[in-house]
Amino acid sequence: MQEFKSHKSLESYETFCCGWVQDLAIYKPPNAQNTVVLAKVMHSRRLCEPPLISWVIFTPSGQVCSAHCTCMAGVAESCTHVGALLFMVDACVRLKEKATVTDEPAYWKLPSSINKVVPKQPKTHQHQHRMS
Numbered sequence: 001m002q003e004f005k006s007h008k009s010l011e012s013y014e015t016f017c018c019g020w021v022q023d024l025a026i027y028k029p030p031n032a033q034n035t036v037v038l039a040k041v042m043h044s045r046r047l048c049e050p051p052l053i054s055w056v057i058f059t060p061s062g063q064v065c066s067a068h069c070t071c072m073a074g075v076a077e078s079c080t081h082v083g084a085l086l087f088m089v090d091a092c093v094r095l096k097e098k099a100t101v102t103d104e105p106a107y108w109k110l111p112s113s114i115n116k117v118v119p120k121q122p123k124t125h126q127h128q129h130r131m132s
């Protein structure tokens, strides 16, 4: 979990909490051990721009093998968006542990409890500039 923490920052957390991480998708290549998690991340301060695509590759033990993002900082594998994605994954994993759900893709669709933290439709909050 050290790798997780290295990506985390307050800004990443705000990005996650504001619901900018969307369309979380999990993909496991048929012949690969690792799991790829992909998500769209909105520009929190530049809403008119298209969302970024962030992805993280996890080893079977849950460690971050590789991370990337389409933003400028993404090449350094440590941008805010990847951090926000990791927060999202972290939240999903905790929910999974709590619910003891089997390893099915469906669990990545967040249950209603997390919607209190992540607005269902962040677009409607655009004009409020709410940062909490």
Ligand SMILES: [Zn+2]
Pocket (backbone or CB within 6 Å): 052, 054, 069, 070, 071, 072, 073, 074, 079, 080, 081, 082
């Ligand atoms: Zn990025």
